[in-house]
Amino acid sequence: xxxxxxxxxxxxxxxxxLAAAPLGCFIVWRRMAYFGDATAHxxxxxxxxxxxLETPIFAGVLVISLMMATLVSSLTGRGYAMDTxxxxxxxxxxxxxxxxxxxxxxxxxxxxxxxxxxxxxxGKTDLAVIWGGSVLVISLVAYRWSGLxxxxxxxxxxxxxxxxxxxxxxxxxxxxxxxxxxxxxxVGVLLIAAMLIIPAATARxxxxxxxxxxxxxxxxxxxxxxxxxxxxxxxxxxTGPTIVCMVALMFLFASLFWRLNHHSRTRSGx
Amino acid sequence: MxxxxxxxxxxxxxxxxxxxxxxxxxxxxxxTIIGPNGSGKSTLLRALIGAVKPTSGQVLRSxxxxxxxxPQRLHIDETLPMSVRRFMSLPHRPAxxxxxxxxxxxxxxxxxxxxxxxxxxxxxxxxxxARALLEKPDLLLLDEATQGLDxxxxxxxxxxxxxxxxxxxxxxxxxxxxxxxxxRRSDRVxxxxxxxxxxxxxxxxxxxxxxxxxxxxxxxxxxxYMHRDHHAYSHK
Numbered sequence: 001x002x003x004x005x006x007x008x009x010x011x012x013x014x015x016x017x018l019a020a021a022p023l024g025c026f027i028v029w030r031r032m033a034y035f036g037d038a039t040a041h042x043x044x045x046x047x048x049x050x051x052x053l054e055t056p057i058f059a060g061v062l063v064i065s066l067m068m069a070t071l072v073s074s075l076t077g078r079g080y081a082m083d084t085x086x087x088x089x090x091x092x093x094x095x096x097x098x099x100x101x102x103x104x105x106x107x108x109x110x111x112x113x114x115x116x117x118x119x120x121x122x123g124k125t126d127l128a129v130i131w132g133g134s135v136l137v138i139s140l141v142a143y144r145w146s147g148l149x150x151x152x153x154x155x156x157x158x159x160x161x162x163x164x165x166x167x168x169x170x171x172x173x174x175x176x177x178x179x180x181x182x183x184x185x186x187v188g189v190l191l192i193a194a195m196l197i198i199p200a201a202t203a204r205x206x207x208x209x210x211x212x213x214x215x216x217x218x219x220x221x222x223x224x225x226x227x228x229x230x231x232x233x234x235x236x237x238x239t240g241p242t243i244v245c246m247v248a249l250m251f252l253f254a255s256l257f258w259r260l261n262h263h264s265r266t267r268s269g270x
Numbered sequence: 271m272x273x274x275x276x277x278x279x280x281x282x283x284x285x286x287x288x289x290x291x292x293x294x295x296x297x298x299x300x301x302t303i304i305g306p307n308g309s310g311k312s313t314l315l316r317a318l319i320g321a322v323k324p325t326s327g328q329v330l331r332s333x334x335x336x337x338x339x340x341p342q343r344l345h346i347d348e349t350l351p352m353s354v355r356r357f358m359s360l361p362h363r364p365a366x367x368x369x370x371x372x373x374x375x376x377x378x379x380x381x382x383x384x385x386x387x388x389x390x391x392x393x394x395x396x397x398x399x400a401r402a403l404l405e406k407p408d409l410l411l412l413d414e415a416t417q418g419l420d421x422x423x424x425x426x427x428x429x430x431x432x433x434x435x436x437x438x439x440x441x442x443x444x445x446x447x448x449x450x451x452x453x454r455r456s457d458r459v460x461x462x463x464x465x466x467x468x469x470x471x472x473x474x475x476x477x478x479x480x481x482x483x484x485x486x487x488x489x490x491x492x493x494x495y496m497h498r499d500h501h502a503y504s505h506k
Contacts, residue, residue, distance in 0.1 A: 017432070026348050029347055029349055030347075030471075031347065110342075137449070139405050146360055146361040147361055149360055149361075150360045150361045152340060152350070152351075153344070153346060153350070153357075154344055155321065156316055156319065156321045156339065156341050157339065157341060157344075158361075159320050160320075160337060160338075160339035160403075160411075161360075161361050162319070163361055188304035204349055204351065207351040208351050208353055208385065209351055209352065209353055209356050210350060210351060210352060212351070212363070213351055259349040262463040
């Protein structure tokens with residue numbers, strides 16, 4: 001079954017969507033969208049590094065993403081605003097990564113494959129890495145769920161209940177780095193943030209508890225992955241971007257639905 | 271003492287916010303911390319719950335003391351769907367009866383299914399109070415819990431605190447700038463402005479020169495309220 005490249009691609013897409021959904025919810029709730037972006041951009045530097053050192057891409061990306069994420073969280077509140085810092089670091093690391101890659105003239109690499117992903121080229125090893133990372137992230141987030149939620153709501157409430165917001169932030173940071181590292185093959189550096197944020201944002205209007213939002217975001221992400229894969233096969237379009245287009249479409253419909261619904265509710269005096 | 275601080279110094283960034291704080295609360299006591307904006311009231315409370323690390327000095331809790339914390343007006347992001355019931359079961363899911371008991375003690379029975387975002391300011395503060403009560407606190411910490419409520423709302427909220435305290439017998443530390451309310455209800459007042467300016471019985475603090483100079487701007491309002499308070503005390 002795994003010998004069929006379409007099956008492998010579908011499984012890769014599902015793996016990433018499942019891990020990205022609950023994490024994406026936290027990124028939306030904590031207004032960390034830029035943070036996800038910055039970590040993903042830094043991944044290009046990780047790619048360059050692993051090519052130079054001849055280590056697996058996954059390892060290089062993981063290390064650089066982790067470094068980036070910890071650096072950003074520890075620098076926050078020391079003189080510069082978070083978004084300024086992220087802007088500086090995300091784009092510098094992307095630029096440094098791109099320059100570094102250009103020095104590797106004995107290796108011809110397809111940069112596009114890292115920027116936009118190459119889900120159709122996912123091999124069995126890639127699949128194992130993706131699902132391994134995905135299961136790890138899901139278990140981590142599920143295990144710390146209550147603490148993460150409380151720390152997201154209010155750091156002081158968390159402290160008062162004996163939950164350390166710093167530790168929860170660290171857990172999210174690690175989970176984010178793992179997701180970026182496993183998703184690079186599927187949607188690429190530039191579109192990872194989309195797979196994190198858009199399914200969560202799409203799910204929001206239909207949910208009354210955080211748990212339903214995470215589950216619905218996962219379903220939306222999975223549906224978009226499969227639909228995008230199918231559409232790109234039929235229309236002969238790049239797969240990663242097609243998946244993101246699908247989820248963006250879903251977001252559009254969800255917001256329209258919510259607008260209409262909200263509007264009619266306010267009119268009926270609710 | 272349920273909780274006390276010893277020679278507590280706290281810096282936030284480069285700024286010295288709290289200087290040489292020695293204070294404590296006995297069982298069942300109501301202590302109010304007053305002080306102008308930026309005097310370190312909230313920081314002191316946050317130090318008591320362990321959210322701020324002291325630069326030097328100590329925060330000592332008697333072993334096993336349960337603390338309920340009601341923060342200053344809490345902003346919950348609209349992107350986070352959260353029912354009142356779910357909010358109250360963070361981080362530990364309480365038994366159904368406990369949940370109902372806490373909600374009725376705080377005067378918010380029947381709001382369980384509502385979204386937290388849809389609550390009014392007063393309702394939300396009571397939900398926060400209910401959540402704090404779930405811990406079966408020996409000590410209740412309230413950080414400007416009535417900020418943003420109108421006069422009636424805040425009077426009602428303090429009434430609720432009073433009845434909760436009578437029921438649970440817990441000690442209360444309140445941070446407030448509503449001097450008139452505070453003076454009437456506390457056993458002890460701590461007047462804070464980076465350091466402890468003065469502390470003691472409300473009647474004593476209110477006539478102390480430190481207090482007078484700190485709240486000079488509020489003088490007019492104060493005279494009226496204090497007048498009424500003295501009246502109330504003389505009838506006891």
